[in-house]
Amino acid sequence: MNHFARIHRTAALLSAVTAATLALAEPVSAEESFKLGIVTFLSGPAADSFGVPARNGGQFVIDNLNKAALPAPYNKLGFGGMKVEPVVIDENGGATKQVQELRNLYEREKVDVVLGYIGSGDCLAVAPIAEELKKMLVLMDCGTPRIFEETKYNYVFRTAAHATMDNVGLIRYMKAKNVKMDTLSLINQDYAWGQDSRADFVAAARQLYPDAKVQTDLLPKFGAGQYGTEISALVSAGSDVVYSSLWGGDLQAFILQASPRGLPKRSQLVFSAADHVLPPLSDRMPDGTIIGARGAYGLMSQKSPLNDWFFKGYEAANGIYPVQAAYRMSQAILGLKSAVEKAMDKNGGKKPSTDELVAAMTGLEWQSPGGLIQMKLADGHQAIQPIAISRTKYNPDSKRVDLVDIQYFPAECVNPPPGVKSLDWIKGGMQGAKCN
Amino acid sequence: MNFFLTVVLDGLIQASWLFIVALGLTLVFGVLKILNIAHGSFYALGAYIAATAVTTVAAHGLPPSFGFVAMLISVALIGSAIGLLLERGLLKMFYGRDEVVLLLVTYAVFLILEDATKLIWGVNPIYATQPYELFGNIEFAGLSYVGYDLVLLPVSAAIGVLVWFGLNRTVKGKIVLAVIHNEEMSVSMGVRVNRVYAVAFAFGVLLASLAGALTAPKISMQPGLSSDVIILSFAIVVIGGLGSVEGAAVGAILVGLARAASVHLMPQAELFMIYLIMAAVLMFRPEGLFKRETARRI
Numbered sequence: 001m002n003h004f005a006r007i008h009r010t011a012a013l014l015s016a017v018t019a020a021t022l023a024l025a026e027p028v029s030a031e032e033s034f035k036l037g038i039v040t041f042l043s044g045p046a047a048d049s050f051g052v053p054a055r056n057g058g059q060f061v062i063d064n065l066n067k068a069a070l071p072a073p074y075n076k077l078g079f080g081g082m083k084v085e086p087v088v089i090d091e092n093g094g095a096t097k098q099v100q101e102l103r104n105l106y107e108r109e110k111v112d113v114v115l116g117y118i119g120s121g122d123c124l125a126v127a128p129i130a131e132e133l134k135k136m137l138v139l140m141d142c143g144t145p146r147i148f149e150e151t152k153y154n155y156v157f158r159t160a161a162h163a164t165m166d167n168v169g170l171i172r173y174m175k176a177k178n179v180k181m182d183t184l185s186l187i188n189q190d191y192a193w194g195q196d197s198r199a200d201f202v203a204a205a206r207q208l209y210p211d212a213k214v215q216t217d218l219l220p221k222f223g224a225g226q227y228g229t230e231i232s233a234l235v236s237a238g239s240d241v242v243y244s245s246l247w248g249g250d251l252q253a254f255i256l257q258a259s260p261r262g263l264p265k266r267s268q269l270v271f272s273a274a275d276h277v278l279p280p281l282s283d284r285m286p287d288g289t290i291i292g293a294r295g296a297y298g299l300m301s302q303k304s305p306l307n308d309w310f311f312k313g314y315e316a317a318n319g320i321y322p323v324q325a326a327y328r329m330s331q332a333i334l335g336l337k338s339a340v341e342k343a344m345d346k347n348g349g350k351k352p353s354t355d356e357l358v359a360a361m362t363g364l365e366w367q368s369p370g371g372l373i374q375m376k377l378a379d380g381h382q383a384i385q386p387i388a389i390s391r392t393k394y395n396p397d398s399k400r401v402d403l404v405d406i407q408y409f410p411a412e413c414v415n416p417p418p419g420v421k422s423l424d425w426i427k428g429g430m431q432g433a434k435c436n
Numbered sequence: 437m438n439f440f441l442t443v444v445l446d447g448l449i450q451a452s453w454l455f456i457v458a459l460g461l462t463l464v465f466g467v468l469k470i471l472n473i474a475h476g477s478f479y480a481l482g483a484y485i486a487a488t489a490v491t492t493v494a495a496h497g498l499p500p501s502f503g504f505v506a507m508l509i510s511v512a513l514i515g516s517a518i519g520l521l522l523e524r525g526l527l528k529m530f531y532g533r534d535e536v537v538l539l540l541v542t543y544a545v546f547l548i549l550e551d552a553t554k555l556i557w558g559v560n561p562i563y564a565t566q567p568y569e570l571f572g573n574i575e576f577a578g579l580s581y582v583g584y585d586l587v588l589l590p591v592s593a594a595i596g597v598l599v600w601f602g603l604n605r606t607v608k609g610k611i612v613l614a615v616i617h618n619e620e621m622s623v624s625m626g627v628r629v630n631r632v633y634a635v636a637f638a639f640g641v642l643l644a645s646l647a648g649a650l651t652a653p654k655i656s657m658q659p660g661l662s663s664d665v666i667i668l669s670f671a672i673v674v675i676g677g678l679g680s681v682e683g684a685a686v687g688a689i690l691v692g693l694a695r696a697a698s699v700h701l702m703p704q705a706e707l708f709m710i711y712l713i714m715a716a717v718l719m720f721r722p723e724g725l726f727k728r729e730t731a732r733r734i
Contacts, residue, residue: 015541045658047701048560218703223664225655228585229446229699235579236442249656256565257654260573262580284565 032351033085034078034340036062039116040329044092044419045223049248049276050118050325054141055088057317057326061333062086064313071305073367078341082351084333087111091118095125102126106135113138113357115332118325120192127156136354136361140332141325143273143294144192145200145422148378155354157361159332159373161385161415163193163245164422166272166292166377167200168414168430172291173407174241175208181269185207185216185239187230187254189246194219197245197272203426215239223250231258235266252277259286275299276323278392285401289392295370299403300388302371310369322369331368335375335383336406338366361405374411377418384415410434421430422433441577443696449585451594451692453651457665458672458684460643461601466616466679467636469535473542475644477494477549480578481518482511483661484557486652490564500566504653507567511649512642519641523634531633546662561656568653574711575597580726588650595643600681612636671710675717677724686725 038058042052064070068077078084087109089101105111114140116128117123123142124143128151130137137156139147143163147156174181184205188194195258198217205212215237218230231254233241242263246254251274258264264286275293278285293300298321301307307344310330322330343352343360353362362378366373371386390403413435416425425431461475486507493503522545530538538563571583602610614622616631623629648661655661672691691710698706717725 043554043559043659045660047657052560145542216703218699220703221707222662223658225658225661225664226450226651228449228654229696232442232446232579232696233700234701236439249658252561252563253654253656254658256568257582260569260580260582262573280561280563401558 012418032082034082034113034351035087035109035111036220036333036336036367037109037111037114037116038086038088039091039098039101039105039114039122039327040088041092041118041393042088042090045249046118047092048280049251049323050141051091053276053323054116054118054325054329057314057322057329058086058088060314060317060326061310061330065333065337067207071309074306074334074337079337080344080349080351085305089121091116095119095121098122098126099129102129103133106130107131112136112354113336116329117138117142120196123147123158124192127153129149131155133355136357138332138336138361141328142193144196146192146196148382149421152379155358157375157381157383158378158383159335159375159383159410160295160328161383161387163197163272163294163420164200164416164426165311165384165387165411165414166245166294167197168204168426169387169409170201170243170270170272170290170292171204171208172409172414172435174270176407177405179241179290181205181209181212181241181268183237183239183241184212185218185234185237185242185267186214186217186219187220187227187234187242187244187246189222189250190219191222192315193247194222194245198243199423200426201243201245201272203423204430207426207429208385212241225253227254227257229308230254231261231263234258235261239267241270243270243272245272247273247276250427252281255281255283255286259284264289273324275403276325278403279320282399282401283394283396285392285394287391287393289295290389291403292387292389293324294387295324295327296386296388296408297324297370298322300390300406301327301369302388302408304367304369306367307369327368327370328387331366331370331373331385334368335361335364335366335373339364372411376411377416379418384411384427386411387414438577442579444693445576445699446699447580447693447696448589448689449581449692450695451688452588453647454668454672454687454691455592455688456595456647457644458669458676458688459596459681460640460647461669462673462679462681462684463599463643464637464640465673467612468527470521470538470542470637470693471535471678472640473666474545474549475542475640475669476662476664477546477553478515478518478641478644479648479665480553480657480662481549482515482648483652483655483657484553484648485511485514485645486649487562487564487657488557490566491562500570503564504570507649507652508646511645515645515689516638516642518645519638520634522641523637527637528630528633529538538685546666550659550662556573556680557657559659561658563656564652566653567589582654584653591650595646596681596685603681636686668710671714674724675714675720677726680724680726683726697698715730 039056041047066083113136118141120142141160145162188198269289271291274291339361343356364375388408390406393404395402417432463474489507489510490503493506573580672687676687694709698709
């Protein structure tokens with residue numbers, strides 16, 4: 001009896017010690033989740049080209065994270081064992097609405113981190129609010145370089161390179177391919193993205209094409225839809241190159257209206273962010289157009305186990321291959337996962353606080369389907385990444401626009417070094433660029 | 437010379453569809469004294485209906501000319517039916533109330549139609565480009581123009597002439613003019629004013645949706661289409677004078693030419709130029725260019 005009682009006491013003691021040890025080793029309980037606010041365009045002109053692909057990319061990655069079905073090194077369940085619980089809201093409605101929605105996400109929905117934003121105007125509006133609330137914000141897409149160049153943030157990160165990369169990449173590509181550009185015309189939307197892209201492209205052109213002369217410089221409003229007069233002005237100018245950072249429905253409308261009027265035959269079209277219009281335009285996309293995708297994404301992405309998994313999985317889930325917005329959403333989520341797990345490694349496996357997350361994210365590097373992402377600018381808050389540029393060629397057999405003549409540029413070839421403003425770096429001759 | 441011709445032609449192409457929208461807006465105001473905020477939504481509705489008709493025809497393997505005809509017929513039927521339904525089912529209940537109430541009612545219709553188009557056609561851009569290639573290309577002033585754009589010029593002019601002729605040279609048109617000038621006197625002379633209201637509103641909606649249909653093949657249909665159009669249309673009818681057919685024509689041409697000249701010469705001032713003209717007209721002729729000053733009835 002005493003013997004059995006002793007065994008029973010010993011077993012109970014062992015069980016208690018084991019349970020205590022397990023509790024210490026795995027403080028994140030099975031029920032604990034990571035609540036992630038996701039903001040992307042679900043309606044409006046940006047939804048089709050950017051918002052919905054971004055949402056689909058996020059959904060695909062999160063679903064697989066919650067099943068621990070990603071390839072290494074992302075094969076751990078969710079974020080550090082916590083299931084990811086997304087709260088998705090619509091970015092449509094303007095910057096004022098987004099400011100209120102961001103507060104709601106933090107204060108009512110109690111999300112741990114907000115991740116998203118496509119519109120440059122929205123990014124500029126919400127970043128100071130996250131900073132004021134001392135909550136972590138991950139900007140995943142917007143392109144204006146001004147966010148971190150005009151203000152310093154502690155709680156805000158951008159996991160994609162800004163527009164400088166797109167435009168420096170385009171100019172370097174054109175120079176490498178001997179594209180003639182004695183004269184240049186431009187058409188960009190009259191808001192932060194369009195104006196900043198225009199400034200970067202013109203500044204970069206002045207470096208590698210110092211004799212190029214700007215002829216027509218158009219800034220139609222966002223969502224203009226009809227470009228008849230603008231196309232007349234561009235065709236009349238007859239420039240060697242017509243550059244544009246138009247995107248989404250505006251870019252599609254521009255191409256549909258410009259092609260029958262012969263603009264692609266008269267000028268070399270150069271678009272900084274056009275991969276997303278290739279599937280809807282199909283054979284109506286002019287052959288030979290030089291395009292960027294704001295990264296090495298989609299049909300320009302490079303082979304890797306992670307990219308193969310993402311490209312094929314996304315295509316199977318959505319019936320269409322992933323374009324830039326889907327890639328950028330995936331790289332933001334994987335970056336956040338890396339930061340959460342890095343912070344948990346440091347704090348003994350507990351769910352990290354906002355400050356622990358911020359410290360882990362600062363200066364982080366991680367692999368994404370689009371290549372290596374490095375938080376190198378803005379004191380570790382702004383990403384740089386490699387970019388690819390190519391030309392379009394319609395393939396009648398596959399009934400798809402293929403991208404040919406692809407050239408890759410390393411991140412440090414097309415992004416400014418830390419501590420230098422983008423425009424100053426370009427105007428200063430892009431000193432320190434590492435292109436080999 | 438070529439430059440001048442290019443600006444004029446670009447301006448007229450822009451004016452052609454704007455005139456049709458503004459004509460509907462100005463007619464509704466002239467007869468019903470309603471500043472119809474929902475007018476741009478009828479334009480968008482016409483564009484979406486046209487896109488559906490064109491893509492349906494194309495899906496059946498029929499040529500683009502069938503799509504063009506189908507879009508005009510479907511828009512004419514649906515546009516006028518919606519106009520009649522709205523006037524008889526909603527606006528009629530608010531006649532006699534303050535003009536601001538009617539303005540708010542049309543604003544409510546605008547909001548409802550915005551969401552209705554999203555529900556029916558979704559939020560993604562829709563294209564119906566097949567008819568755009570129907571008339572080939574034409575060389576003019578050293579530039580290649582899409583024939584479809586040029587066809588809009590006589591179409592728009594014909595609509596304007598027909599409306600003017602209908603109003604000024606037919607008995608029914610004279611009845612409408614009588615209602616415009618003095619509704620009470622018209623009633624006392626036996627005019628069925630309610631019927632005139634219904635027909636005028638339905639016709640205004642028809643013109644807006646027809647303009648939407650005619651522009652549909654060259655644009656991408658997406659949410660937000662209506663608000664841009666209504667702002668430009670208001671500028672045109674304010675310049676030309678509310679309720680004036682000739683005013684709508686001249687206003688549309690001025691707006692089209694101002695925009696085209698700005699894009700070619702000073703792109704930064706594109707929107708500014710349109711509102712500069714509007715402000716200048718309001719300064720010297722507050723009633724608009726073509727609205728006759730009327731004696732105030734006591």
